[in-house]
Amino acid sequence: MIKHVVVIGAGVVGAATAHHCLRAGLKVTLLDPGQPGQSQAASYGNAGWLSPHSILPPAYPGVWKQVPSWLLDPLGPLTIRWRYLPKAIPWLRDYLASAWTYAQIKKTSVALRALLNHAPDLHKAMATAIGVGELINVREVLHAYRTSTEFQADSVGWTIRRDAGVTWREFKDENLRALEPQLSPDYQCGVLVDNTGYCVNPSLYVQSLVTDSLKAGAELVCSQAQSFRFEGEKLAAVQTDAGEIKCDATVIAVGARAQTLAQQAGDAVPLATERGYHYVVQAPGEGPNHPTMFMDKKLIVTPMDSGLRIAGQVEIADLDDVPNWQRAQVLRQHLASIYPSLASRIAADQIDVWMGRRPSLPDGLPCIGFASRSRSIxxxxxxxxxxxxxxxxxxxxxxxxxxxxxxxxxxTPFRAQRFKK
Ligand SMILES: Cc1cc2nc3c(=O)[nH]c(=O)nc-3n(C[C@H](O)[C@H](O)[C@H](O)COP(=O)(O)OP(=O)(O)OC[C@H]3O[C@@H](n4cnc5c(N)ncnc54)[C@H](O)[C@@H]3O)c2cc1C
Structure with missing residues (x-):
């Protein structure tokens, strides 16, 4: 019987795992070389969406046709560090191949829907249980399209969402303007999705989860997991750069850095990094009324505690390549064009820029489940x-x-073993 679990990684996945393991009666040690919820983690700077309707993988049939124009556009949503391309090709090939047909996308969407369903309520309950319920807003989010034609072009995706039980209302022209008065007239069509939500401070949310776990008896160890020690088939300890931690079980929750530990647990997983950026400005009372995704630009604007956050972009690059801060400035330019009333003040009111690493598998699904080497991992x-x-x-x-x-x-859809050749 498992009594003591080491949760490796204190991003939002590790923090939520620690929370639930403690409530299930387990002794928990959290392990992270960084401060929980800080900028080393993707959980620090995301767009905050808690969207049960985000069930489509990022790739879709025919997306490759758009790639050249995205790459040539300096303001486009996708960039590749060219020297990394040879390493990235197998992952990119599998990424496109796993979303080649709508039948594949439908299958992915069923798995993601099961994982994401009721996400805002689950987060509200977890945040409330630790005394920070105000960090979670359960409300509609908006998808903005420039034209009805662009919305129509996405209709298969919306049909897949409808089949999964997602509901929404459509707004056009003056109705959209009434909903979002500051939105640029370039956007004529909006889809307001029901039963969703967002977090107004993802960093504080992670910190609060960890602080609460520590109060409930967990230990936080500031070191880096390097490998595992087994006694026969049984996991005996997690080995770190500061010695080993004996335990009965461990959870690999290190986001984009999971590949080495996964390999040691017996599973070769094609994990890559889709890097993204954010830009935050002070804009009290300005910008959108609803968190909004701009479908042409593949970015999200969310009103947060700290200011207005614009987050997005996909940069295919090596895990530790230096950030290209020009990408954050691209976000700033987009913010100015989307909300013209903010344009003159945005540069002066900058609060934060950030680059983060989405931990991404080519089929758009995470790995959740037992490791091949041991069911204790x-x-x-x-x-x-x-x-x-x-x-x-x-x-x-x-x-x-x-x-x-x-x-x-x-x-089953989340097994790490699905990549076994
Ligand atoms: C621009 C952008 C916008 C996004 N918007 C959204 C959104 O709106 N909604 C949404 O749901 N998702 C969004 N995401 C994705 C989301 O942020 C990530 O999927 C999520 O934060 C991953 O969490 P994690 O805990 O797995 O990893 P992380 O948050 O990266 O945490 C991993 C932790 O593991 C630690 N670690 C690494 N290696 C080791 C080791 N060897 N030993 C111990 N600890 C280790 C790290 O220090 C880190 O603290 C966005 C991402 C980006 C980049």
Whole structure:
């Protein structure tokens, strides 16, 4: 029987996992070389969406046709560090191949829907339980299109969402203007999605989860996991740069850095990094009324505690390549064009710029489940674009696996072994 679990990584997935493991009666040690919720983690700077309707993988049939124009556009949503391209090609090939047909996308969407369903309520409950319920807003979010034609072009995706039970209202022209008075007239069509939500301070949310776990008896160790020690088939300890921590079980929740530990746990996973950026400005009372995704630019604007955050972009680059801060300035330019009333003040009112690493598997699904080497090691990483939203349920199902309870969702689509050749 498992009594003591080491949760490796204190991003939002590790923090939510620690929370649920403690409530399931386990002794928990959290391990992270960085401060929980700080800028080294993707969980620090994301767009805050807790969107149960984010069930489509980022790639879709025919997306490759758009790639050249995105890459040639200095303001476009995608960039590649060319010297990294040879290394990235197998991942990019699998990424496109796993979303080649709508039948594949539909299959992915069913798995993601199970993981993301009720995300805002799960987060609200978890945040409320630790005394920070105000960090989670349960409300509609908006998808903005420039024209009805662009919306129509996305209709298969919306049909897949409708089949999954997602509901929304459509707004056009003056109705959209009434909903979002400051939005540029370049956007004529909006889709307001029901039963969703967002977090107004993802960094504070992670910190609060960890602080609460420490109060509930967890220990936080500031070091880096390097490998595992086994006694026969049984996991005996997690080895770190500061010695080993004995335990009965461990959870790999290190986001984009999971590949080496996963390999040591017996599973070769094609994890890559889709890097993204954010830019935050002070803009009290300005910008959108609803968190908004701009479908042409593939970015999100969210009103947060700290200011107005614009987040997005996909940069295919090596894990530790230096950030290209020009990408954050691209976000600033987009913010000025989307909300013209902000344009003159944006540069002066800059609060924060950031680069983060989405931990992404090519099929758009995370790895959640037992490792091949031992059932005492659990994979919990690779949540890509939806790691904040899906962290609450991930934490619950990991605690269920560790305590021998039937997981509340079918974890077959998330097995790390799905990549075995
Ligand atoms: C620009 C951008 C916008 C996004 N917007 C959204 C959004 O709106 N909604 C959403 O749901 N998702 C969003 N995401 C994705 C989301 O942020 C990530 O999927 C999620 O934060 C991943 O969480 P994690 O805990 O797995 O990893 P991380 O948050 O990266 O945490 C991993 C932790 O592991 C630690 N670590 C690494 N190696 C080791 C080791 N060897 N030993 C111990 N600790 C280690 C790190 O220090 C880090 O603290 C966005 C991402 C980006 C970049």
């Amino acid at each position: 659990i994979h919990a990483y690779g949540h890509g674009h939806v790691g904040l939203a899906s962290s609450a349920r991930t934490g619950r199902v990991v605690a269920q696996l560790l305590t021998g309870t039937e997981p509340e969702i079918d974890l």
